[in-house]
Amino acid sequence: MRQVERKKGKDKVAAVLMLCFCLIALTSIFTIKASINKISNSANDVPVTKKTTTDQDKDADDQKKGQESDKSEEASASVPIVDSNKQSSKSNSFKLPIDADKGKVSKKYSMDMVIYNSTLDQYMTHPGMDIEAPQGTSVKAIANGTITDIYTDDAYGITIEITHSNGYISKYSNLSTDKLAEKGDTVKQGQVISNVGQTALYESMEPTHLHFELMKNGDLCNPAKFIKY
Known part of the structure; x- marks a missing residue:
C-alpha cells in the first residue's frame, strides 16, 4: 500500500x-x-540616408565650377594670337625720308661688318643708310615728332634729329641747310625739314645723298627693317 x-x-x-x-x-x-x-x-x-543641404550645395558649386572652367577654356581657344612683331611694325609706321621715285639706297647699314668708304679709302662700319638723290631733293620727317637737336656733325655734316614716340629717334645728315626747321619744333609725318646736300666730310667723294640713321631706346637700328626702297 x-x-x-x-x-x-x-x-x-x-x-x-x-x-x-x-x-x-x-x-x-x-x-x-x-x-x-x-x-x-x-x-x-531604419531611415534612408539623404544628402544634407551642405552636400547639395557642394555638388552645385562643383558643377558650377566645372561649367565655368569649360567656358574659360572655350574663351581661351577663341582668343586670337597677336604677332608682337606685326603689331609693333603697325604701331610704328614710318614713311620714306625721300620719295621713292627720287631716291635709292646707295650704301646699306653695316655695324656688324666693315664696308669700303671711297672718300677715306678704307674699310669701316656704317651706322646708317645712304639714300642717293639729286642735290636739293626734299628730306621729310618719317613720322610725327619733335626736333630735339640740330647741329653740324664732324663726319656726316648738317644733321637734324627728331624724337618720336616709343623710344625712336631719327637722324638726317649730309643736309644742305638747317634753316627750314628749328630745335623744339613739332613736325608732322611727311613734313619737309631740309634738302639733300653735300656737307658730310666722311662721304664727300660719294654721289649726293641723305645719310639716314634710326635709333631705338638709344641703340642703333637697321633702317632697312622699317623703311623700304
Whole structure:
C-alpha cells in the first residue's frame, strides 16, 4: 500500500516537472519570436540616408565650377594670337625720308661688318643708310615728332634729329641747310625739314645723298627693317 502511494507521489512530481518544462519551453519560444519581430521592425524603421543641404550645395558649386572652367577654356581657344612683331611694325609706321621715285639706297647699314668708304679709302662700319638723290631733293620727317637737336656733325655734316614716340629717334645728315626747321619744333609725318646736300666730310667723294640713321631706346637700328626702297 505504501509502495503504491509512493509511486503515485513520484508520478505527480514527474507530471509537475513536465508541466513546468513545457511552460518554460513555451515562454522561451514566445520570447524568441518577439525578439525576432522586434529586430525585423527595427530594420524596416531604419531611415534612408539623404544628402544634407551642405552636400547639395557642394555638388552645385562643383558643377558650377566645372561649367565655368569649360567656358574659360572655350574663351581661351577663341582668343586670337597677336604677332608682337606685326603689331609693333603697325604701331610704328614710318614713311620714306625721300620719295621713292627720287631716291635709292646707295650704301646699306653695316655695324656688324666693315664696308669700303671711297672718300677715306678704307674699310669701316656704317651706322646708317645712304639714300642717293639729286642735290636739293626734299628730306621729310618719317613720322610725327619733335626736333630735339640740330647741329653740324664732324663726319656726316648738317644733321637734324627728331624724337618720336616709343623710344625712336631719327637722324638726317649730309643736309644742305638747317634753316627750314628749328630745335623744339613739332613736325608732322611727311613734313619737309631740309634738302639733300653735300656737307658730310666722311662721304664727300660719294654721289649726293641723305645719310639716314634710326635709333631705338638709344641703340642703333637697321633702317632697312622699317623703311623700304
